[in-house]
Amino acid sequence: MKFPRLRHGWLALAAALAATLAACGVNPVTGKKEIQFVSEAQELAIGAQQYAPMRQVEGGDFDILPGLTDYVNGVGQKLAAVSDRKLPYEFVVLDNSVPNAWALPGGKIAVNRGLLTELTSEAELAAVLGHEIVHAAARHGAKAQERGTIMQVGMAAAQIGAAVGGMDAGLANLALGGSAIGLQMLQLKYGRDQELEADHYGMKYMKLAGYDPQGAVTLQETFVRLSKQGGKQQGWLEGLFASHPPSQERVEANRATAAELGRGGAIGAEAYATHVAPLLAMKPGYDKYDEAVAAARKKEFDRAQSLALEAARLLPREGRAQQLLGDLALARKRPQEALGHFRKAEALNPDYFGSSLGLGMAAYELGDKATAQGAFERSAKLLPTAPAAYFLGTIARDRGDTTAAMQYFKTAAGSDSSYGKEATAEYVRLDLPQHPGNYVAAGLQADANGRVYVVIENRAPMPLAAIVVTPVLVDAGGRILQHGAAVQFRGPVPSGQRASSAIDTTHLTAEQLKFVRVRVDAARPAP
Numbered sequence: 001m002k003f004p005r006l007r008h009g010w011l012a013l014a015a016a017l018a019a020t021l022a023a024c025g026v027n028p029v030t031g032k033k034e035i036q037f038v039s040e041a042q043e044l045a046i047g048a049q050q051y052a053p054m055r056q057v058e059g060g061d062f063d064i065l066p067g068l069t070d071y072v073n074g075v076g077q078k079l080a081a082v083s084d085r086k087l088p089y090e091f092v093v094l095d096n097s098v099p100n101a102w103a104l105p106g107g108k109i110a111v112n113r114g115l116l117t118e119l120t121s122e123a124e125l126a127a128v129l130g131h132e133i134v135h136a137a138a139r140h141g142a143k144a145q146e147r148g149t150i151m152q153v154g155m156a157a158a159q160i161g162a163a164v165g166g167m168d169a170g171l172a173n174l175a176l177g178g179s180a181i182g183l184q185m186l187q188l189k190y191g192r193d194q195e196l197e198a199d200h201y202g203m204k205y206m207k208l209a210g211y212d213p214q215g216a217v218t219l220q221e222t223f224v225r226l227s228k229q230g231g232k233q234q235g236w237l238e239g240l241f242a243s244h245p246p247s248q249e250r251v252e253a254n255r256a257t258a259a260e261l262g263r264g265g266a267i268g269a270e271a272y273a274t275h276v277a278p279l280l281a282m283k284p285g286y287d288k289y290d291e292a293v294a295a296a297r298k299k300e301f302d303r304a305q306s307l308a309l310e311a312a313r314l315l316p317r318e319g320r321a322q323q324l325l326g327d328l329a330l331a332r333k334r335p336q337e338a339l340g341h342f343r344k345a346e347a348l349n350p351d352y353f354g355s356s357l358g359l360g361m362a363a364y365e366l367g368d369k370a371t372a373q374g375a376f377e378r379s380a381k382l383l384p385t386a387p388a389a390y391f392l393g394t395i396a397r398d399r400g401d402t403t404a405a406m407q408y409f410k411t412a413a414g415s416d417s418s419y420g421k422e423a424t425a426e427y428v429r430l431d432l433p434q435h436p437g438n439y440v441a442a443g444l445q446a447d448a449n450g451r452v453y454v455v456i457e458n459r460a461p462m463p464l465a466a467i468v469v470t471p472v473l474v475d476a477g478g479r480i481l482q483h484g485a486a487v488q489f490r491g492p493v494p495s496g497q498r499a500s501s502a503i504d505t506t507h508l509t510a511e512q513l514k515f516v517r518v519r520v521d522a523a524r525p526a527p
């Protein structure tokens with residue numbers, strides 16, 4: 001038996017899809033008839049379940065300037081109020097420099113601070129939010145799910161800890177459990193028709209909410225210009241343009257829509273400038289932070305360190321700068337120094353999983369398991385990750401709580417990272433004494449001369465030693481009639497390899513031989 005990889009996300013999704021009968025529905029935005037496999041209840045459930053973990057994955061809420069989030073949410077709610085579909089809309093600003101915005105099914109929308117610093121008016125912000133509202137309202141994400149076109153793409157926005165803190169994988173691999181669906185939703189590349197539809201109805205909502213639809217035209221013109229320049233430096237290609245490809249066709253279509261709707265309405269350049277001023281004042285600090293992250297990824301730790309210190313000085317209320325200093329200290333094997341930075345980071349941004357995760361790792365390295373356990377638990381509550389589950393498993397194992405340890409290791413095993421592999425091995429080590437038969441396959445084989453062998457195969461992800469098996473004679477119902485002599489394989493058998501040992505079966509008839517099974521009695525990981 002192969003050790004099961006736990007992919008709850010897809011299984012849950014497949015089950016949900018299979019359990020639902022396709023319904024013929026009317027698209028709430030366009031009024032067109034369409035076949036709908038994902039019910040409204042499921043759409044709302046995806047949004048409600050995924051919004052919090054996806055905000056964590058994408059940088060965490062930008063809570064340093066709560067007034068900014070209130071402003072963005074206010075503009076969003078004005079548009080939501082005139083949209084064709086009533087959903088529990090929510091709008092947040094995320095602490096992420098990549099210019100991006102996204103919508104989950106059910107009307108859960110997020111905008112990165114890195115996009116807000118690039119916009120020039122409230123009408124442009126309304127164009128972005130109106131566009132995202134249509135993606136949610138017109139079921140564009142749900143339709144991608146129905147078509148099965150959601151792709152697994154590498155996550156660009158991995159936490160810096162993943163690069164320097166000994167982690168080998170992006171957050172896409174480290175985040176666990178139900179986050180799979182949400183992650184795929186964020187990486188959705190909308191099709192041409194959906195982009196045109198989102199622009200068109202988004203502009204209609206702008207007009208109804210009192211904004212000049214011209215904002216969507218200038219915005220799209222800017223996007224086309226930026227994409228022609230490559231847009232790479234400012235992160236446009238990995239951000240907004242990856243999911244919402246700009247095009248000259250969209251510019252033309254928006255001009256036609258604007259002409260149809262008529263000019264007039266608020267542009268709100270001054271109002272926007274006023275609300276975004278505190279964020280713009282912080283931009284130099286974030287630029288230093290981004291440079292520091294890039295240097296850390298290239299393992300230029302000295303340069304990263306001085307840039308991060310400068311960022312921390314410019315952004316005294318931003319926990320991410322302290323977290324980066326902690327990550328850098330961990331990478332340089334200075335856990336005591338790291339602990340101080342992570343404590344500051346957690347105090348500044350207690351609602352972000354990354355600061356608690358770093359604190360747990362620093363405390364664990366210092367041997368302070370009580371502090372580590374508390375920090376890992378706080379982190380996992382905000383976002384379940386493979387490292388938190390793995391370390392919680394080792395802490396439980398070390399205090400002798402095998403049941404809890406196995407549960408944590410099983411959870412961490414769902415990740416495609418070195419933590420996932422290590423957790424799988426730890427799980428097997430604990431499970432092996434109870435269920436050796438789950439990891440060793442055994443049977444009989446005869447050679448051309450009629451000599452009979454016991455053959456075993458190691459199906460555990462590690463070498464096994466001291467494998468003991470016993471041939472048993474069973475009746476037609478599988479009941480054991482007679483035990484043979486136990487066979488011991490002392491030496492290590494590598495993972496995936498076989499070993500065999502001849503046995504004496506001269507006392508059995510050919511008919512009886514058909515009823516010999518091989519029972520696996522014991523095995524342990526090779527030292």
Ligand SMILES: [Zn+2]
Nearest residue numbers: 190195198244
């Ligand atoms: Zn779009």
